Amino acid sequence: MTAAPQPPDTLRVTVAVSDSVRRGEAVLVTLRLTNTSDQRVTLYLTGRTITFDVVVAGSDGQVVWRRLDHVTTQQIVHVKALAPGETLEFRDRWRAAAPPGNYTVTGVIPTDREALRTAPAHLRIAP
Secondary structure, three states: OOOOOOOOOOEEEEEEOOOEEEOOOEEEEEEEEEEOOOOOEEEEEEOOOOOOEEEEEEOOOOEEEEOOOOOOOOOOEEEEEEOOOOEEEEEEEEEOOOOOEEEEEEEEEOEOOOOEEOOOEEEEEEO
16 A cells, blocks of 8 residues: 655644753653644554654754664554644653754654655754
8 A cells, every 4th residue: 555645735743852951961852743734644654653763963964863773663554544633742852962062853754755854943952
């Protein structure tokens, strides 16, 4: 079964993090996937438990942490229907062990087609 490509305006994918944390503190990362259309949307996601990734990069673009780095994921198709206005939420924590500075946090939700990506959120790590 193949998914029909979803028009870009039917889904909104966002990531939320604190604006600033101290080095070593836990950062709660929340990804939200919302059906913004007035019709049911069927998604073909991956993993028995839906897989999602979080990428933290420094101001130079170098990745300092990926949630799925060194993790084996199941390539099972997970069919999920979202009603109009329905939101899926995914959460994880990252210990901000990177040096003080400015970082971007991006969420990624793999699908059977192109992955759904958030716009980057900004995070400052203070000493």
